[in-house]
Amino acid sequence: MKIIKNLGSLNEDGHQFAVTIGNFDGVHVGHQTILKTILDDCKKDGLELVVVTFEPHPIQILKPRNHFLINSFTEKRELLRNVGIKYLCEIDFSRDVSTLTPGSFLDEYILSCKDVKRIYLGHDFAFGANKSGDHQFVREYCQPKNIDVKLLNEFTLKEKCVSSTKIREALSLGSVEEVSKMLNRNFFISGMVVKGEGRGRKIGFPTANIRFPAERIVPAKGVYITRTQLGDQVWDSLTNIGNNPTFNTGNDIFVETHILDFDGNIYGDEITVEFIKKIRDEKKFESVNHLVDQIKKDEVLTRDFFRGQR
Known part of the structure; x- marks a missing residue:
């Protein structure tokens, strides 16, 4: 996949291009279906598709918040590559970019490539200052330049709309x-394994504590059946998300994974945890013994689940 910052750099590429613009957070089943439809449409007309997105996500500049993004930017690149995208334009988003008029944005970032012949826009996508760059504006702006503008239909799954917000x-x-249905894959969190308090090992259930970016969203507090990828291997696992209320009084969110039948030292390693099913909510136990009893029950449920999958 060729990654660029401005479509102007494609003027020497020898192709004619179509463009679609969006954040594509999560690259969910709606994104996947629409992008594949666009790719098929472009292939018929001899066009190469360029996906245009923003780095960082505009919300991180305009209204910064933690636990928002479904995927990191690196993960999004890989997910788009898996769909079949060959050209990705990552516009450096800033407050200056957010205040550009729609016409200025198009001229500077999109129409700087003289070989753009078509633009595909999402049914609700708008850009530029005050979100004034809607489908009608783009169509009127591009008509004198002989650039075709197509409006994409909203994607639904079993009559329910699919969006990053819904996820x-x-x-x-x-x-x-x-979430797995809307993503067409399991939701996952990737990060480095870091040292914790070591309480899990002391009570017989060692955990891998994951350090993940603060802007990444995590599922609700609770205990989940998961799979954990370490290198080329995938292990059955059990993951707790929460504050560890039996031991802690703070509000920090921890992601701690107990990898079944594994007892290696993986501090400093990168792992990926896929979330499959929630078992229960997080709770504070009266004693460590009560906690241990519950974890044993959680482990039995997890083993039974995977046994039924095989």
Whole structure:
């Protein structure tokens, strides 16, 4: 995949291009379906598709917040590559960019490539100052330049709309099975394993504590059946998300994974945890013994689940 910052750098590429613009956070099933439809449409007309997105996500500049993004930018690149995208334009988003008029934005970042012949726009996508760059504006602006503008239909799954916002809402409820349907894959968190307090090992259930970017969203507090990828291997696992209320009184969110039948030292290693099913909410136990009893029950449920999958 060729990654650029401005379509102007494609003027020497020898192709004619189509463009679609969006944040594509999560690259969910709606994104996947629409992008594949656009790719097929472009292939018929001999056009190369360029996906235009923003780095960082505009919300991180205009209204910064933690636990918002479904994927990191590196993960989004890989997900787009898997869909079949060959050209990705990552515009450096800033407050200056946010105040550009729609015409100025198009001239500077999109129409700087003289070989752009078509623009595909999402049904609700708007850009530029005050979101004034809607479909009608782009069509009128591009008509004298003989650039075709196509409006994309909203994607629905079993008569329900699919969007990054819907996915965030489902994650906030711990509904990871519903999220898997909307993503067309399991939701995952990747990060480095860091040292914790070592309490899990002391009670017989060692955990890998994941350090992940603060802007990444995590599912609701609770215990989940998960799979953990370490290098080329994938292990069955059990993951807790929460504040460890039995031991802690703070509000920090921890992601701690107990990898079944594994006892290696993986401090400093990168792992990826896929969330499959929520078992229960997080709770504060009266004693460590009560906690241990519950974890044993959680482990039995997890083993039974995977046994049923095989």
